[in-house]
Amino acid sequence: MRTDPNIPDPDGFYEALLDTHAGLSIEESHALNARLVLLLANQIGDAAVLRACLAAARASAGQNRDTASRDTQNRETAR
């Protein structure tokens, strides 16, 4: 699995990713992400790399930050 920088024009890609979601409801956005995962997986086409990516995505959940930012979001939603 590659984890060194390999995305050309990272800021341009990030903007394009956000723009792809523009105007969608959150459910539609989640569905788009699922389709995107499957499309990108098919580009990789290597079982070992795919398994490594699945494991890395699961491992990077960021537990502590998770709780803190959920709290903030709740506060903001409550306003």
Add this chain to the structure above:
Amino acid sequence: MTGSSARVQTGGYDLPVYDYVRPPELAGGPRRRYPVVIVGGGLSGLTAACDLACRGIEAVLLDEDDTIGVRGASSRGICYAQKSLEIFDRLGIYQRIRDKGITWSVGKVVEGEEVLYSFDLAPGSASAQPPFINIQQFYVEWFLVDRIRELGRTDLRWKNRVTAVRQGAEHAVLSVETPDGAYEIEADWVVDATGLASPIRDGLGLPTHPERGEDRWCISDVRFRKPLPTERWTWVEAPFNENRAVWQHLMADGVWRIDYQMAPNADPAEVSRTEVAEARLRAHLGPEVEFEVVWVGPYSYRTHLMDDFRCGRVLFIGDAAHVMSPFGARGGNSGIQDADNLGWKLALVLRGEAPESLLDSFDAERRPAAAHNIKVTSRTGRFLAPRTEMERIIRKAVLDLSTEHPFARLLLNTGRMSAPFRYDASPLNTGAEGEAVPNVRLGEGVLSDLLRGEGAAFVALWAPDPAQPGLAAALQAVAERGWPVRVFACGAEAQPLPHLSGSGMGLLGLTPGTLLLVRPDQHLAARIRDADPAALEAALARALCRAPSDALARA
């Protein structure tokens, strides 16, 4: 220098106040026409005045105030980028900025106590100036005023407020108000550096297409005793700021700029209240740290961009022409670089060495630079203030992956630091050049030393080709035919050309036979392999908007 007759105390700073002098037009003198009238004594206007003064061009600068900065110690720009520092080196104020300011090159994105990502801009830098110096904007303006007075070419008129500009084909007329009444002044060229709310631009009815950002921020400039490294620290989700973003950066006099992202619906008056600001700082700095608040200012972002930075005899620089959010220090630095781009073109036009159409290239080069800055800063703004829940989820994925995986750190966007714009589509280029040439060490000094002097001259750096012994004299003859260029032999000697050695040669990619044509603003006009006099003249003609055969404009 007797820079001022008085001082004003503000925010713990002691700033100069400049004397208002009754203008000659109101003291019985005739109405006369000046080559250049600059309106606005901020960063870009003073840089323009200083640049023109260095070139021997007489100008009048009109400013509605009588001091530098904005009254009330408003903080404004603090980060001066390498390209700006190179310009200040050429103008003669770099040493004062370096002595007063904080030199830095390391930036970090911090998550709690953990560094997610850090960068160091110093390695790989080829310039004699560092990547960045932090210093309060008013100090830079102060040094510029001192230097302008020292050069003695500029009529600095304080408390002279421009109320209207009207223009014809040959010149413009400015209406000015002073404590002694109103008068009119004529100018071949007007440089509008009056900033965001330019009355000149608005008076001419020129649109700016403004957009206001929703995101709210609050700056605290603060002195405190806590030993921290002189690095740029940013938090995307700071626990001490309700998981919103924070910037922390040191400037001169031990004052820290701390910029807090506020809740989207925050009330500007409330968040800048002394008790609220102090509580925020207390949460950030911890219970033990003594601090003194210098200035607190809430703000929100806006962008605007003029359609054309030239309108007849009026040229628009700095915030009058373009405004962007402050991420990456692109505002002030781009105003300085506007002035740098315009100065040499005005000088050559006024000296009859280039046609007026050269001034159109100011817009052709600086408007794309401003549009680029707006795009870059808007992307940062969107990273820091996600517009939807999904944008927030994607940002969180980037943060989560960044701890372990280097690729994700490049997606963390807390500001992309100001870098000089490459004028790759400029009509002045021969080939797709246009990049800024770093201020490399050459001979006994640096590249910018070669660009000093009256008027404006290009510098041709040529690495002699031993196989063509007659070429040196032929290249020297190009300068003697009246083109504004100084030709140097780099590396190997080649009589009769002056010779330069130094570590900069390799950095510039100067292989034998290659000639680099460097513009007076230190951008690259042409890279000519197997150089010869005809190719040099053709590149000069293009960069000056002159016909190739038009060598003898001043002969």
